[in-house]
Structure formats: C-alpha cells, structure tokens
Amino acid sequence: MAGSRDFINRRIHSLLGVIPIGLFLVQHLVVNHFATRDAEAFNKAAHFMESLPFRIFLETFVIYLPLLFHAVFGLYITFQAKNNVSRYGYFRNAMFLVQRVTGVITLIFIAWHVWETRVQAAFGQEVNFDMMADILSSPFMVAFYLVGVLSAVFHFANGLWSFFVSWGLTVSPRSQKITTYVTMAVFVALAIVSVRTIFAFI
Amino acid sequence: MSTKMVKFIISRQDNPETAPYLEEFEIPHRPNMNVISALMEIRRNPVNSKGEATTPVTWEMGCLEEVCGACSMVINGKPRQSCTALVDQLEQPIRLEPMKTFPVVRDLAIDRSRMFDALKRVKAWIPIDGTYDLGPGPRMPETKRQWAYELSKCMTCGVCLEACPNVNSKSDFIGPAPLSQVRLFNAHPTGEMNKEERLNAIMDDGGLASCGNSQNCVQSCPKGIPLTTSIAALNRDTSFQAFKNFFGSDR
Numbered sequence: 532m533a534g535s536r537d538f539i540n541r542r543i544h545s546l547l548g549v550i551p552i553g554l555f556l557v558q559h560l561v562v563n564h565f566a567t568r569d570a571e572a573f574n575k576a577a578h579f580m581e582s583l584p585f586r587i588f589l590e591t592f593v594i595y596l597p598l599l600f601h602a603v604f605g606l607y608i609t610f611q612a613k614n615n616v617s618r619y620g621y622f623r624n625a626m627f628l629v630q631r632v633t634g635v636i637t638l639i640f641i642a643w644h645v646w647e648t649r650v651q652a653a654f655g656q657e658v659n660f661d662m663m664a665d666i667l668s669s670p671f672m673v674a675f676y677l678v679g680v681l682s683a684v685f686h687f688a689n690g691l692w693s694f695f696v697s698w699g700l701t702v703s704p705r706s707q708k709i710t711t712y713v714t715m716a717v718f719v720a721l722a723i724v725s726v727r728t729i730f731a732f733i
Numbered sequence: 734m735s736t737k738m739v740k741f742i743i744s745r746q747d748n749p750e751t752a753p754y755l756e757e758f759e760i761p762h763r764p765n766m767n768v769i770s771a772l773m774e775i776r777r778n779p780v781n782s783k784g785e786a787t788t789p790v791t792w793e794m795g796c797l798e799e800v801c802g803a804c805s806m807v808i809n810g811k812p813r814q815s816c817t818a819l820v821d822q823l824e825q826p827i828r829l830e831p832m833k834t835f836p837v838v839r840d841l842a843i844d845r846s847r848m849f850d851a852l853k854r855v856k857a858w859i860p861i862d863g864t865y866d867l868g869p870g871p872r873m874p875e876t877k878r879q880w881a882y883e884l885s886k887c888m889t890c891g892v893c894l895e896a897c898p899n900v901n902s903k904s905d906f907i908g909p910a911p912l913s914q915v916r917l918f919n920a921h922p923t924g925e926m927n928k929e930e931r932l933n934a935i936m937d938d939g940g941l942a943s944c945g946n947s948q949n950c951v952q953s954c955p956k957g958i959p960l961t962t963s964i965a966a967l968n969r970d971t972s973f974q975a976f977k978n979f980f981g982s983d984r
Contacts, residue, residue, distance in 0.1 A: 535936060535937045535938045535940070536938070537937075537938045537939070537940075537942060537943070538936045538937070538938075538940065538941070538942040538971070538975070539975075540942075541942035541943070542942065542972075542975070608945070610903070611899065611901075611903050611904045612898045612899055612901075612904075612945060613898050613899075613901040613903070614898050615896070615898050615949070618810055618811075619896055619947075619949045619952065619953070621947075621948065621949060621952045623946065623947055623948035623949075624898070624947045624948065624949050624952075627898065627945055627946065627947035627948075693945075693946050696946050696964075696965050696968065697942075697946070697968055698968060698969075698972055699965060699966070699967075699968035699969025699970070699971070699972045700969070701965065702962060702965040702966050702968075702969060703962060703965075704959070704961070704962060707961075707965070
C-alpha cells in the first residue's frame with residue numbers, strides 16, 4: 532500500500548478536482564463562450580463537441596466517474612468539519628468554509644444542469660442555443676445559473692490553491708500567498724467568461 | 734473607597750459526565766495580575782459574585798512562563814495560555830472556558846492525552862540506543878538548525894487542535910502539532926535515518942491528509958511555529974513516499 536485508504540482517497544479527491552474535472556470545466560466554459568458571437572457559432576461548437584468520437588467513453592472517464600467520486604468524497608469531507616469562522620475569522624478559514632459551501636451548491640447545480648441538458652439529450656432532445664435561451668427565459672433560472680456557475684468557478688479556483696498545498700507543490704508562506712493571488716485571478720477570469728456566456732442567452 | 738473589581742464568567746463542570754454551567758466571580762483587582770493569579774484568588778476565597786460559597790475552580794498549570802502548555806484554556810473566545818493572559822489586556826467580563834476539543838476533567842482542566850498518544854503514534858523521537866557506542870552522528874547545517882529550533886518550541890499545549898475545524902468528534906485527525914514534530918525529527922540528521930517510518934505513520938487514517946488547510950493553527954500557535962509550512966512540506970515528502978511505497982523503491 533502506498534498509504535492508508537483515507538490518504539489515497541484524499542489525494543485522489545484533490546487530483547480529480549483539477550485533472551480532469553477542472554480541465555473539463557474550463558473547456559466547457561470556453562466552448563460555451565461561442566454563444567457570445569451568435570446562435571449559429573454556439574450550435575456549431577455544441578455539435579462538434581457532441582459528435583466527438585468515443586463520446587460516451589470520454590464522458591464517463593473524463594466527467595461522470597471523476598465527478599461522482601469527487602462529489603461523494605467531498606460531501607464526506609464537508610460534513611466532517613466543524614466550521615468556526617465566527618471565532619477564528621482568518622482569511623484562509625473563511626475560504627475553507629466557502630470552499631465547502633460552494634462545493635455543495637455546485638453539486639446541486641450540476642445535478643440539475645445535467646438533468647436539464649445531458650439527460651434530456653439522451654431522451655432525444657436537441658441541445659442547442661434555443662434550449663439554453665428557453666431555460667434562461669425565466670429570471671429564477673438566470674439567478675440559479677449565475678449562483679451555480681460562479682460557485683463552480685470559485686470552487687475550482689480555490690480548490691486549485693489547496694491542490695498545490697495538498698500535493699506539496701507550494702510549501703512556503705510566500706508561495707502560498709502568490710498562488711492565492713493567481714488562483715483568485717483564475718476565478719475572476721473564469722467568472723467573466725461564464726457570466727458573459729449566461730447573458731448571451733438572454 | 735471602593736476597590737476596582739475584575740469580573741469573570743467561568744464555564745464549570747463538576748466531572749466528565751455532568752453538564753457544564755456558568756458561574757460568575759468578582760475579585761479585587763491587583764496590578765499586573767494574570768488569569769492564573771485571578772484563579773488563585775478564587776481558590777483562596779471561593780465565593781461567587783452572588784456571595785454564595787462555592788467550590789474552588791479547578792485548572793491545570795505548570796511553568797507559569799508559557800513553555801509547558803498545561804494552563805491552556807479558552808479566554809474570551811480564543812484558546813491560549815492563562816499564565817500569559819494579563820487581566821489588564823483583556824476585555825471584561827473575562828470569559829474562561831475549557832478547550833472542549835479535549836475531554837474535560839473538571840472545570841477548566843482538560844485531558845490532553847490524545848496529543849501525547851499522537852506523538853507516540855508518529856514516532857516523534859530519534860532511536861539511538863544500541864549495544865555499543867555508535868560514535869557521533871552527522872552534523873547539522875546551521876541554517877537548518879535555526880528553522881528546526883522553531884519547530885522544537887512546541888509545548889503540546891493543544892491550542893492548534895482547539896482552533897482546527899477538522900479536529901472534532903466526527904473526525905479522527907491527529908491535528909497539526911504532532912505533524913510538525915514529524916518534520917522536526919525528519920530534519921534531524923540522525924532522525925532522518927528513520928524518516929520513512931514517521932512518514933508512513935502520518936499517511937495512516939486520520940493523519941496528514943485530514944488537514945483541510947484552514948490554517949487556523951498557524952494563526953493561533955502561541956509559539957509562532959510555522960505549522961502550515963510543516964504540513965505543506967510533509968505533503969511534499971509524503972507525495973514522494975507514496976510513490977516509493979507503491980513501486981517498491983528503497984526496498
């Protein structure tokens with residue numbers, strides 16, 4: 532054994548959040564950004580993605596299985612913590628709490644999002660610009676998507692910071708501070724990309 | 734002339750099984766008094782602020798100079814040593830509670846056994862005993878000695894465990910203090926010879942990986958020990974150790 536089961540699970544949890552889930556998230560947001568050009572550009576990009584060869588295998592091994600593990604083990608980690616930000620209001624402790632809150636919000640959002648798009652596609656619905664425009668015609672869904680997507684983006688950016696610490700890439704306080712700035716820049720950049728995309732459908 | 738009084742609200746508990754309750758005390762102010770001298774005053778005259786006779790408050794203490802770690806308690810919401818908690822620097826009423834992360838023995842006295850058990854578990858020592866004189870060990874570079882000395886200031890006071898959100902009854906995390914000791918003993922040129930044993934010990938359940946990077950420990954440590962640097966350094970060491978274990982290198 533390379534370590535206890537718990538040790539391996541935690542390391543795998545941390546790794547999967549970045550590779551492949553984080554990479555998929557970035558790719559997903561970037562491809563969707565075609566919506567800011569026009570409906571046709573988005574539909575072309577969406578059609579290209581769904582006609583990739585070995586699609587179901589790509590989805591299973593790059594998205595479904597890693598995401599399922601990350602979500603289930605993440606919930607276990609979340610409910611093990613006894614948050615104490617009111618007593619220890621330090622920046623990192625607040626981020627520790629926000630990371631857990633955004634993780635749970637992201638899980639709820641993704642469950643709904645997958646049901647509404649990928650599962651409907653499996654039932655024969657076509658995923659295109661009109662489908663998203665239809666979903667986002669309700670103000671409640673716009674708010675839900677904004678909260679869900681921003682949570683996901685934050686969870687990824689801040690999770691990237693803890694990935695660097697958990698694997699021992701950033702050790703010194705200075706390196707950890709620099710990655711705080713870098714990962715928050717990642718958050719802002721991806722937030723701009725995703726908010727622009729959401730508003731392109733309205 | 735009325736003397737200045739100091740007000741205390743103390744969380745008390747008669748034994749490990751009974752429920753805690755609050756009791757208020759007012760004692761005459763003396764210059765330069767610390768929380769321990771105030772508790773000694775209550776012990777001398779155990780009467781609460783209602784004027785009722787009560788039992789003296791129990792607490793633990795040792796060195797009285799913040800090097801033994803025995804007198805740790807939660808003072809106005811923050812865990813720290815009561816010997817260096819000066820009454821004049823505290824907001825009143827001064828609230829005293831035991832560090833409830835640990836089993837409460839009575840009043841403010843807690844049982845920190847889990848910390849000493851953790852030190853045994855991670856093998857926080859250097860094995861040098863043998864049947865013959867092994868001679869002097871390898872020398873340690875001065876720069877390394879300087880940062881290792883900072884880690885050696887740990888007094889197992891328990892403040893970092895109390896501040897950590899991942900040390901609680903739902904988790905088996907051993908806490909930051911014993912982890913940092915692994916880095917200390919692994920940094921020692923002789924201790925380094927048993928590095929793998931300690932790394933494998935903290936790769937067990939409830940070990941290093943249970944850290945969630947809230948970094949409360951480094952903010953709370955009364956000795957200013959760079960606990961999160963130790964944890965991150967061990968994260969790096971265990972990353973390599975995990976691959977070595979898996980592929981059977983070094984064996």
